[in-house]
């Protein structure tokens with residue numbers, strides 16, 4: 001048994017690392033109604049109520065369209081502001097919330113409908129008690 005302590009810990013349940021440590025997303029889709037969730041352990045569909053046996057796991061696209069964005073100017077102590085909290089409709093679903101970066105703060109650069117990609121990066125230098133780092137998802141504009 002070996003434990004590779006150099007691998008970061010996913011900061012969200014919908015981030016999974018493959019055997020080489022490469023991060024990706026995992027999601028579930030309801031086969032009864034088509035609803036998609038950024039989750040891998042749902043017990044029922046929130047839209048139609050179908051049970052877990054109707055939910056299939058899939059690997060979502062790492063590209064999507066910006067649904068909404070909010071410039072956050074006040075945060076918890078230790079959280080650098082401003083940052084952009086965004087909601088992105090991934091191509092084929094699901095919808096995922098996260099931080100949008102590398103856009104600047106001009107309204108035209110964070111307008112609804114811009115194309116973005118998911119990238120993975122260290123979660124702002126945070127560590128657990130054992131000193132392990134976390135990995136989180138971010139959104140960046142595709143055209144930048």
Ligand SMILES: [Zn+2]
Pocket residue numbers: 030031032033034035045046047048049050
């Ligand atoms: Zn459903």
